[in-house]
Amino acid sequence: MVQSSASSLIFLNIIFFTWADTVFGNVKPCSAMGSSTASFVEGAASPGTNQSADKSQEKKKCYVPCDFQAKVLREEKHYMCRNLQNSLVEYARNTKKMIRNMMDDHQSSLDYLSNQVLCEMEFRGGGWTVIQKRTEGIVEFQRTWSDYLDGFGDLSGEFWLGLRKIFHIANQKTASFMLYVGLESEDDTYAYASYDSFWLEDEACSFKIHLGRYSGNAGDAFRGYREEDNQISSPFSTFDVDNDGCNPICSLQDQQVKSCSNFSEKTGWWFSQCGLANLNGIHQLTRRMLTTGIRWDTWTMDGKPVKIKSVSMKIRRTYFK
């Protein structure tokens, strides 16, 4: 806005100077006017001693208005020049202020994020940002959309970082991210699933998840075995915001399911009719009576999904774009 008004003023000044030069430039120079008039007078008058006095008189008549015009023009130019100078100073001041505000905002965002995330610097070369962690099962993951949006839990223990924060970290213009899922079974065995790219769509698209190539030893539960299990490109769902693809119902384990979140004890995830992964499922150590748990059903033992007691999801920058 400021830039636009300053630019308009500068443009008007340029137009004025051009116009002024054109108008006053076309006025005949004082000397030419004087000569012409003087010639006419010369022709009419008889030669004699009064000739030079007449010339002087004619020059006087001419030079007064010319001087006056020059003075007015000079003052106008000075006035416009001052305005132009003031506009440029104001423009520079506003631009500096705008840049300073942008830098302050950027720094605030960095400060905010650095105080609000858990970094793992020892694991696999370091530089990991933990976006989800489950251990003892103390923190409840049966939460509303609003809770999953802003995050919950404790960074020093169990937590969900929040969809908005995850989106802002993983969707930087200058960097790409990968995802690592670390799993621990109830009998203390470990497995992992790694994806070479990870990003989310924005809030208007319900944070649809996108993952690259899988590697690991826990299987690719995000994609599952069947097409309908594939959670890639699925929006996030909670019990109060249903985007799960069961519309109106899905048939699961001989049950008619309307809501995958409700079927998973009101936990939130990127469900797809409902799929084989739900790392936000109910922790089995504290809620053994429930049928579902933390699910990564491609990790199996003796043909059955392994019971998981702890999990973490972390992302790391892979390269600058």
Ligand SMILES: [Ca+2]
């Ligand atoms: Ca549904």
